[in-house]
Amino acid sequence: MAIITLTTDFGEKDHFVGAVKGAIYTELEDVKIVDISHSIAPFHLHEASYIIQSAYKSFPKGTIHIIGVDSELNPENKHIAVLLDDHYFICADNGIISMLIAEIRPEKIVEINIHDRIISNFPVLDVFVKVAGHIARGGTLDVIGKVTTEIKEMTGIRPVVNRNGSQIIGNIIYIDNYGNAISNISKKLFEQVGRGRDFIIAARSIKITKINANYSDAINFDLPADRREEGGKKLALWNSSNYLELAIYKSNPSTVGGASSLIGLGFRDSFTVNFVSDAL
Structure with a gap:
């Protein structure tokens, strides 16, 4: 059974977290969803980076981690899927996994390119969930993205x-x-x-x-x-x-x-x- 974790800045008041979970269950009936945190300060990339870096190692290998912070698609904020330390991370390419790549080299990174098949202004709900479903069913990253070797790093993350x-x-x-x-x-x-x-x-x-x-x-x-x-x-x-x-x-x-x-x-x-x- 696949495990999918959620780390977002959505908070608990709005419908966003529930909608994402519903979309995951629609995509995959037999799945476990774990909330890491939905209390990241809005758009706070350093917080998200620290929290996911601190939490992911407690999960089994093969776990899929959706990170929904500053995830709106634009020319400077593309979407990526990363295989690192035998875990999958789906997020925006905004430096959010800087703390992970500072210590461990990613095994594969792809720039997600399925947006032409999905019309959405809520990418975590639509794009990220579709990618997570594909991975959970045993699909490869090459099918949903173009291989890349470079991703953004945040300033101030390294002493x-x-x-x-x-x-x-x-x-x-x-x-x-x-x-x-x-x-x-x-x-x-x-x-x-x-x-x-x-x-x-x-x-x-x-x-x-x-x-x-x-x-x-x-x-x-x-x-x-x-x-x-x-x-x-x-x-x-x-x-x-x-x-x-x-x-x-x-x-x-x-x-x-x-x-x-x-x-x-x-x-x-x-x-x-x-x-x-x-x-x-």
């Missing part, structure tokens, strides 16, 4: 390493539901550049010298509860997607606040990781 390897300049690419600020610095890059050296993470006025494996690692549980520093505790950790995250212990944006508000970090804001041998 910058200075010439002597003493500093990484990262950017915030996503603020999660808890107000945690996720950066574009991967654990793999950090370890390659850092080579085991001590470091200082400098973000606004805070400095952090340790990266935790878990949020609670920042708390000294050997101390009595009334003597622990918990409220507003600032920390850094490798999140479940292995990206450097700046967080507040037990944050809540609507009450105590989160890293985004308490540290003052928003989308695209930069911060630095300075390796101590060169930073002092």
Whole structure:
């Protein structure tokens, strides 16, 4: 049974998500549909890129991922289907899979060319669903598109390493539901550049010298509860997607606040990781 995931900026108020699911079931009666997220900020490509990159590996090989963000067809925003890491991705060629191709080379990319057979101003509903159905039935990408080797990449998706390897300049690419600020610095890059050296993470006025494996690692549980520093505790950790995250212990944006508000970090804001041998 085919699995098709949906990642969109459609929200929950309108009919769009339900209509897409209905079209999938019309195309394929025996299929499982999984919602990854429909709460991407409108047209927010970095959010979509991070979320699909973080989620897709949990699915079986052969899963088909429809990404409906900024998907209107125009001369600068073509449609593509990508086979990467034994998963299929159907989306616009707007840089949305930049985080995936930064680490894994696609096995095949095609520019979808079935639009002359489909009249639509809702491509996710019509074009993307048709492509997903074709793939789910065992069809090849060559039938629905022209092979290409280049796709767009987003700016700001890659951190910058200075010439002597003493500093990484990262950017915030996503603020999660808890107000945690996720950066574009991967654990793999950090370890390659850092080579085991001590470091200082400098973000606004805070400095952090340790990266935790878990949020609670920042708390000294050997101390009595009334003597622990918990409220507003600032920390850094490798999140479940292995990206450097700046967080507040037990944050809540609507009450105590989160890293985004308490540290003052928003989308695209930069911060630095300075390796101590060169930073002092």
